[in-house]
Amino acid sequence: MTSKQTPDGERIAKVIARAGLASRREAEAWIAAGRVAVNGDKISSPALNVTGNDRIAVDGKPLPRAERTRLFLYHKPRGLVTTTADPQGRPTIFSGLPKELPRLVSIGRLDLNTEGLLLLTNDGGLARALELPATAWLRRYRVRAHGKVTQAQLDELRDGVTVDGINYGPIDATLNREQASNVWITFAIREGKNREVRNVLRHLRLHVARLIRVSFGPFQLGEIEDGKIEEVPTRVLRDQLGEKLARLAGADFSAPLNEQDSRHSQERPLPIPPPRAGEGRVGGSRRATASDGPPSFEGRLRRPPQDDGKRDDRKEIKSKKRAAPSAEQRKFHRPKRGEGARPSSGDRDRAPTRRAAPATLPRKRGRDKPRDR
Numbered sequence: 001m002t003s004k005q006t007p008d009g010e011r012i013a014k015v016i017a018r019a020g021l022a023s024r025r026e027a028e029a030w031i032a033a034g035r036v037a038v039n040g041d042k043i044s045s046p047a048l049n050v051t052g053n054d055r056i057a058v059d060g061k062p063l064p065r066a067e068r069t070r071l072f073l074y075h076k077p078r079g080l081v082t083t084t085a086d087p088q089g090r091p092t093i094f095s096g097l098p099k100e101l102p103r104l105v106s107i108g109r110l111d112l113n114t115e116g117l118l119l120l121t122n123d124g125g126l127a128r129a130l131e132l133p134a135t136a137w138l139r140r141y142r143v144r145a146h147g148k149v150t151q152a153q154l155d156e157l158r159d160g161v162t163v164d165g166i167n168y169g170p171i172d173a174t175l176n177r178e179q180a181s182n183v184w185i186t187f188a189i190r191e192g193k194n195r196e197v198r199n200v201l202r203h204l205r206l207h208v209a210r211l212i213r214v215s216f217g218p219f220q221l222g223e224i225e226d227g228k229i230e231e232v233p234t235r236v237l238r239d240q241l242g243e244k245l246a247r248l249a250g251a252d253f254s255a256p257l258n259e260q261d262s263r264h265s266q267e268r269p270l271p272i273p274p275p276r277a278g279e280g281r282v283g284g285s286r287r288a289t290a291s292d293g294p295p296s297f298e299g300r301l302r303r304p305p306q307d308d309g310k311r312d313d314r315k316e317i318k319s320k321k322r323a324a325p326s327a328e329q330r331k332f333h334r335p336k337r338g339e340g341a342r343p344s345s346g347d348r349d350r351a352p353t354r355r356a357a358p359a360t361l362p363r364k365r366g367r368d369k370p371r372d373r
Contacts, residue, residue, distance in 0.1 A: 009049035009050060009051050010049060010051075012036065012038065012046055012050050012056070013027040013046045015063070016056070016058065016063065017124045018123065018124065019063050019065070020067065020102050020103040021058060022103075023084075023124065030058065031043055031044065031046045036056070037057045037060075038057075040055070065255070067102065067122065067255055067257050068253060069123040069126055069237070069249075069252050069253055070102070070122050070123070070231060070237075070257075071121050071126070071237050072104065072231050073219055073224060074097075074117070074228075075115075075116065075118075075224040075228055075229075076110050076114070076117075077115055077226040078115045079091070079113070080092060081093070081112055082109040082110050082118065090112075093106070096227055098229070104120040105120065105122075105127050106119070106120055107120070107121060107127045107131060108192055108216075110213065111195060111198075111211075114212075114213065115210075115211070115213075116211075116213030116214060117213045117214060117215060117216050117221040117224075119216055119219065123249065123250075125250040125251065126249040126250075126251055129245060129248045130245075130249075133191060136190045136191075137216060137217035138189075138190055138217060139188070139190070139192050139213060139215070139216055140188045140213070140214050140216075141186070141188075141189075141214065142176075142185075142187075142211075142214055143184070143186075143187050143211055144182055144183070144184055145201055145206040145207060145208050145209060146182055146207040146209055147205055147206040147207060149183055149185075150175070151175045155173075157172075158170050158171065161200060161203060163199050163200060163202075166193070168191065168193065168196055168199075168200060169189070171188070172187075172188040172189075173186065173188070174186045182209065183206070187201075237253075
């Protein structure tokens, strides 16, 4: 067999993971249990490279072909664990996903009480590449915390900070506003260490009450609702990764999709990302409708100001009301008073009676003169 660095061969566990059957660690456990066979022979060690010419079977069934590399944006709600199976029996992020989606893995993690944007992919190589510290994609959070802090204290985090013996890299923090005993802060980091935001703010004597991740690299949370998921188009994903990062991840953008996944992605329209950011929800108030169709995903990467179109709709409605009736409508149109129409008997009965003013009546002399008292 070829070495690990040979481009025409990949580790057997990686190939199984790319096929969407299991993670690499689970695939290695399957191999140790004797459930995997290559070219008709069972293997017991994952230290084996295979090529496209090798026949791989798991539990006697041929290994399905790996599908195209895909990326999904998921709005994680609070109270869900970022794992496939929780030993404590808590609900996980994968339990509520649509059944027609392929097997997905998370790119990084969010804590139990952290909400916001979580990237999911069907490609373990892409997940590993984006999690590497060398990739250094910016993660941006919005934080509501109890306590008081100044912008000068937050500026000191730009050089990094050490908390409980752990060194954290440069942090860009901005104090947005203060509300009574609470503060809203925008927190931008690149390392993404475990509980980094909470630990650093605890170092500043702040207690985090709400933590929302609003962006990961070039991808924005936008208007995705809690628990909802949407897919990044392949062309946008390829452009944002770039050639170097795509090669590092071993991404495959030319492989076909499963028939069920392809039909699902065509039937479900994606919401248009709005331009503004709110306090609890990121994005404006405009909702996408079925008539909008699949929007261009570049709007989530660069979000220009958008008009909701309500004023134009109102103008259009008013213009329709003022429009002159067509020839067909005038055929059955009853002319209004003053256009040659004769009043009906009902109109004459309902019409109020008016007292005719006398034409010329002689004025009595002396009535307008003031009386003598």
